[in-house]
Amino acid sequence: MIRFSNVSKRYPGGYEALSDVSLHLAPGEMAFLTGHSGAGKSTLLKLIALIERPTNGQVIINGQNFAKVGRRRIPHVRRDIGIIFQDHRLLFDRTVFDNVALPLIIAGHSHPEIGRRVRAALDKVGLLNKEKMYPITLSGGEQQRVGIARAVVNKPPLLLADEPTGNLDPELSREIMGLFEEFNRVGVSVLIASHDLELIRQLGHRVLRLDHGRLAGDSGGAR
Amino acid sequence: MAETQRNAPEGARVVKMGAATLLRSWLLRHVQTFFYTLGQIWRRPFNAILTAAVIGIALALPAGLYVLLGNAQQVARGWDGATQVSLFLKRGVSEARAQALARELETSAGIGSVRYISxxxxxxEFKSLSGFGDVLQVLEDNPLPSVLVVFPRVEQTQGPEVMEQLLERLRARPEVDLAQLDMQWVKRIYAMMDIVRRGVWVLGSLLGLAVLLVVGNTIRLAIQSRRDEIVIIKLIGGTDAFIRRPFLYTGFWYGLFGGAIALLMIQVSLWLLAEPVAGLAGLYGSSFRLHGLDFVTALALFGGGCLLGLLGSWLAVGRHLREIEPT
Structure with a gap:
């Protein structure tokens, strides 16, 4: 699902965020990405989301070599990747329903189809009764669950999450991680950047550890 | 549907969806955007009204001038009909010959009627008008030639060139000694109207440019204020076209509403002018009335407004959308 081959990313100014990283995440696998701040976690996720391009090496996601994806193809590639952000990135002038519906509207689905799928996604994250509310009236945990519903609503084969529990208390964090495990159970590949080491240890999934832009540890999984 | 194609490359996706489905989803998106942008304007009408009013004024100025010019042309054409050509016949031409010529001319094209003055x-006439009656009595011989006064029938659409042609034709007659037409003033009026017409175009172009800039700037501000939204939409797979569409529709609405406001302003102005103009015409013994915008001009006003709105937003969107990328 995700394959990095000797990937380096050097930003203008010479700062090397990732150096010579090679890793492979199999379809249906769930893994955590850890490391201190500035270790390159965000850069790695940005390379997968096509927000950044590698300076060296090859990124292949879902069988597509990203070096061959032109600017115009980027949106279509991104539709197959559900991204969850630490700051949720919701649209505050739209209801929960409209936020979750956005990926489906972009993909051009019909009205009844959108309603059906949005409600299914909201049901999964336990927010079906809040579809008419505005995100600002929801708690942090609920906002994050709206973000997750939006990421999964068009059933992408890969979920990326950047510090999804960064601002949540341990109880809520566990709930959110439980959601990711549920999606993983039905075959979605999940990669979560997090530094909540305690929680990660308890969950017992594969852990990829970055240190100063290098892959310093890999607790197992496909190679 | 999407599940089965999720892993397919774009080309395969297009083939699988079929042309009809694709067209329907494309139309659906446009209809959605159409109402979505209208709803946005409806929810916050003040900004939209301000922008539309500026566009309206910018459109109303040249369009209003154009209407007034049309009215002025109508008046000038009326004056054309009042012109007459005096044909001073050669001395040797007999009275019978002169009258025959008058009858012949009456039947020829471009001439309404001919009056024969022996x-x-x-x-x-000269005696009674000039006051030199006593002096003329001294003359043994009548020094005046006989005259044919020709009243041309000039079509409404024809200009001064036609009159010139008619004059040439009359002058070429062997019986005619001198053909005289005082057309200088008609020519001057036409020349002035040419200047005004050119002026309307210059003004129209400048104000059209202003409309473009107003719309462009409004859309630029809208893009900037929705920066976060654009970034989010890009992150979850929105194409440039998808992001561009609502802004283009918004520009279109601004142009359309601007056109409507311009139309309203022109009609109200004409309505205010109608009475004094009718009064003035009455003083000249004319039944002239101000004409409003005709259907084609009104349509052109709307169309021009929409086109400028679209173009302005297109320029702004093309310029600013690429700058906004997720980081």
Missing amino acids: REQALE
Whole structure:
């Protein structure tokens, strides 16, 4: 699902965020990405989301070599990747329903189809009764669950999450991680950047550890 | 549907969806955007009204001038009909020949009627009008030629060139000594109207450019204020076209509403002018009335507004959308 081959990313100014990283995440696998701040976690996720391009090496996601994806193809590639952000990135002038519906509207689905799928996604994250509310009236945990519903609503084969529990208390964090495990159970590949080491240890999934832009540890999984 | 194609490359996806489905989803998106942008304007009408009013004024100025110019042309054409050509016949032409010529001319194209003034009549007229009657009595011989007064029938659509042609034709007659037409003032008026017409175009172009800039700037501000939204939409797979569409529709609405406001302003102005104009015309013994915008001009006003709105937003979107990328 995700394959990095000797990937380096050097930003203008010479700062090397990732150096010579090679890793492979199999379809249906769930893994955590850890490391201190500035270790390159965000850069790695940005390379997968096509927000950044590698300076060296090859990124292949879902069988597509990203070096061959032109600017115009980027949106279509991104539709197959559900991204969850630490700051949720919701649209505050739209209801929960409209936020979750956005990926489906972009993909051009019909009205009844959108309603059906949005409600299914909201049901999964336990927010079906809040579809008419505005995100600002929801708690942090609920906002994050709206973000997750939006990421999964068009059933992408890969979920990326950047510090999804960064601002949540341990109880809520566990709930959110439980959601990711549920999606993983039905075959979605999940990669979560997090530094909540305690929680990660308890969950017992594969852990990829970055240190100063290098892959310093890999607790197992496909190679 | 999407599940089965999720892993397919774009080309395969297009083939699988079929042309009809694709067209329907494309139309659906446009209809959605159409109402979505209208709803946005409806929810916050003040900004939209301000922008539309500026566009309206910018459109109303040249369009209003154009309407007034049309009215002025109508008046000038009326004056064309009042012109007459005096044909002074050669001295050797007999009275019978002159009258035959008058009848012949009456039947030829471009001429309404012909009045024959014999040498005696001319003398009588001159005596009574000039006040030199006593002096003329001294003359043994009548010095005045006989005259044919020709009233041309000029079509409404024809300009001064047609009159010139008619004059040439009359002048070429062997019986005619001198053909005289005082057309200088008609020519001057046409020349002035040419200047005004050119001026309307210059003004229209400048104000059209202003509309473009107003719309462009409004859309630029809208893009900037929705920066976060654009970034999010890009992150979850929105194409440039998808992001561009609502802004283009918004520009279109601004143009359309601007056109409507311009139309309203012109009609109200004409309505305010109608009475004094009718009064003035009455003083000249004319039944002239101000004409409003005709259907085609009104349509052009709307169309021009929409086109400028679209173009302005297109320029702004093309310029600013690429700058906003997720980081």
